[in-house]
Amino acid sequence: MSNHGRLRLLPADELDGAQRELHERVVGGRRAGQPFSSSTERGELFGPFNALLRTTALGMAVQHVGELLRFEGRLPARLRELAILAVGAGCDYEWYSHSRVALAVGVTHADLDALAAGGVPESCDEREAVALRLCRALPHEVPDELYELARRHFDEAELVELSVLTGYYRLLAGVLATFDVPAPE
Secondary structure, three states, rough: OOOOOOOOOOOOHHOOOHHHHHHHHHHHHHHHOOOOOOOOOOOOEOOOOHOOOOOOOHHHHHHHHHHHHHHHHOOOOOHHHHHHHHOOOHHHHHHHHHHHHHHHHOOHHHHHHHHHHOOOOOOOHHHHHHHHHHHHHHHOOOHHHHHHHHHHHOOOHHHHHHHHHHHHHHHHHHHHHHOOOOOOO
């Protein structure tokens, strides 16, 4: 990856202990084998975690929330990835990474095109469509009618998870925008 944004990629051999631990949590463990890369061939992190290596306490907390959402959440994988892409449609790195995850969990190229255009894919069931509406409404006001519709499709824990998922991917998009991080070539 030749263009990495405004921050220098930190070589693995320059990382201190806390940075190495964060690095391993991002590239190894539950995230190992994902359908996109988070590091260069030399092991340098790119994407939002290159920036978060500069503040390892925050970086570790952020990665932990992401890990919980992706691997321990209650939302079905397809719905989760549709929601992530609805939130991250304008962020090249998020689109790069999560469009690949989405394809692996049953989202089609036609679905991706609809999401990129700000629409709701034709393949979405009513529950997925409501989730997309809710994610796109956040963090602004959620009208009572949308909340009531969402409550018919999601229990309270799922609504909390969907709200946190939306905030989490907006947080990552903010980090990526601040440091002008592109998707890999």
